[in-house]
Amino acid sequence: MKFDLEKLPHSYAYKLLVGLVAPRPIALITSLDEEGRLNAAPFSAYNYLCTDPPIIGVGVANRSGEAFVPKDTARNIRRTGEFVVNVVTEDIAQQMNICATDFPPGMDEVELAGLTTAPSQKVKVPRIEQAHAALECVEFTTMEIGKSRIILGRVVAVYVEDQFVDAEGPYVKAEELHAIGRMNGLGNYVRTRDAFMTIPRISKEEWNKGQR
Ligand SMILES: Cc1cc2nc3c(=O)[nH]c(=O)nc-3n(C[C@H](O)[C@H](O)[C@H](O)COP(=O)(O)O)c2cc1C
Incomplete structure (x- = not known):
């Protein structure tokens, strides 16, 4: 089937894109409002974009x-300039899902989900203590595009629980972290446990040899 997104309702774009851009990593973002109240919510329209600088x-x-009313996460980041991306793994998947509930303002999603926080190294926003890894970010810019905001964050510090770091690299032992990804919308996820495969890169020399 072919779809002309310039002629179809927005719901087509959403359904097709979330089905095709998958699996997506999930950022459980903690942020603070101007009064210092904590907020946490998951986002899967998320990825790293470059590493020098780390964005x-x-x-x-x-x-x-509501065309112009931002979610609390976007509003907090615009007003305070800081946030933390907590990496979502199998063991905190249910808690992450609770944080996505649209609770009234003033209700602490982190507490309701049974999660606790730990101080970050460089930003005021705490990380989720139960998350095995976290990226501390300062807002680089926020772009308002249509009915969305695209937030670029500069990663200023990284936390990874010791057991998941191979100090030689340092590399993350991603096959042991058991991060989950989001498939489509509507509660669909994918595990990374026992799902790794390795495809070594081919140098030009190896390719040339193979051609003869
Ligand atoms: C796994 C998952 C991924 C999500 N990804 C996004 C996303 O990329 N963008 C978005 O606007 N909402 C996303 N949501 C919905 C938000 O988490 C939800 O609207 C939340 O209530 C926003 O909270 P806030 O107002 O505290 O920021 C996602 C929900 C789940 C469960």
């Missing part, structure tokens, strides 16, 4: 039905 990007849609 990650997150797409946050405005509240549904």
